[in-house]
Amino acid sequence: MSAKILDGRATKDAIFEELRPRVAELAERGRAPGLATVLVGDDPGSHSYVRAKHNDCAKVGINSIRRDLPASSTQGELEAVLDELNADPACTGYIVQLPLPDHLDSGALLERIDPAKDADGLHPASLGKLVLGEDGPLPCTPNGIIALLRRHGVELDGAHVAVVGRGITVGRPMGLLLTRRSENATVTLCHTGTRDLAAEVSRADVVIAAAGKPGLITPEMVKPGAAVLDVGVTRTDDGLSGDVHPDVGEVAGFISPNPGGVGPMTRAMLLSNVVEAAERESD
Ligand SMILES: NC(=O)C1=CN([C@@H]2O[C@H](COP(=O)(O)OP(=O)(O)OC[C@H]3O[C@@H](n4cnc5c(N)ncnc54)[C@H](OP(=O)(O)O)[C@@H]3O)[C@@H](O)[C@H]2O)C=CC1
Ligand SMILES: Nc1nc(=O)c2c([nH]1)NC[C@@H]1CN(c3ccc(C(=O)N[C@@H](CCC(=O)O)C(=O)O)cc3)C=[N+]21
Ligand SMILES: [Mg+2]
Secondary structure, eight states: OOSEEOOHHHHHHHHHHHHHHHHHHHHHTTOOOEEEEEEESOOHHHHHHHHHHHHHHHHHTOEEEEEEEOTTOOHHHHHHHHHHHHHOTTOSEEEEOSOOOTTSOHHHHHHHSOGGGBSSSOSHHHHHHHHHTOOOOOOHHHHHHHHHHHHTTOOOTTOEEEEEOOOTTTHHHHHHHHTSTTTOOEEEEEOTTOSOHHHHHHTOSEEEEOSOOTTOBOGGGSOTTOEEEEOOOEEETTEEEOSBOGGGGGTOSEEOOSSSSHHHHHHHHHHHHHHHHHHHHTO
16 A cells, blocks of 8 residues: 555544634533434434444534434424424534435425534535535535545645535535635546546546445556545445445555545534534624
8 A cells, every 4th residue: 555544533533622622612602512413213324423423522522412213203203303403502503314214305304404503514505605605514524525635735726636426415515615716626526427437537636436336446547646535435244335446545645544534524524513603603
């Protein structure tokens, strides 16, 4: 392995250290931030992510509230939980863990979140602000990827970035963040309609693999020295698998391990959104 490691765990810990005094100051002013999670059903992956988010809150001093509901919950029951969180002053931000069971309308539920409490940055109002360049919570995974690259000195200004995947949680907002003037990257957004994925990836200085297809990015596709971010997570019988083939580490200049890369950064940005929203409200 010749690539430098983009260490998401260590970077998350550094961000937590920066958040802790801000949380303490908010609490002193009677504006203690509180993050709530809404979890429906018993998907083991979702349970493990939600548990990690509550552990993170404890480390940073953020109060956390858990609403776990059975898979059989109705749309109306979920709506009642969201209305209650929207009205609860102890909850300054919250997330609805995705995916939800198929019988629920996730779009309608995400829209019901009070935009001022949108910790994920995935409410239509927050995504609209991102498009317009207005201040608001940013989607956690793409924002975490930018923080990880910046803190490891990877240049984005003028860089060519290949984003693989146009999903709403990662790929689509990733392109929006990277093409802001503050990042100034040139982005190619790839998907299943992309004619020659290898050709697009091989031109890139930074590759962001968010397709959820194990081993999709192979060493032959990657420009020597490129930074490669492995976002995809697929659960198989032999454990978790990323989108980046393990041999890519021999060609890349920087690589994010998976686990230990983008996942912890997603959680760091979630807490950062909660702290920022509480600071905004108390100004
Ligand atoms: N580590 C972390 O913190 C997080 C990880 N994830 C993981 O990231 C991945 C993406 O998440 P999400 O955006 O929600 O997923 P989606 O399923 O919404 O999107 C996947 C995207 O990948 C594209 N795609 C699939 N196969 C290929 C292929 N062979 N070539 C090119 N493009 C392809 C799809 O194209 P098309 O649109 O044409 O179907 C789609 O746009 C998932 O594995 C998810 O588990 C997500 C959030 C956080
Ligand atoms: N409303 C909503 N917001 C999300 O942000 C959201 C979601 N729903 N649904 C699912 C995806 C996935 N996701 C991850 C978060 C952390 C890790 C993470 O911390 N992973 C650790 C390993 C954790 C483990 O081993 O279980 C790591 O990569 O090192 C991974 C994936 C957030 N998502
Ligand atoms: Mg990871």
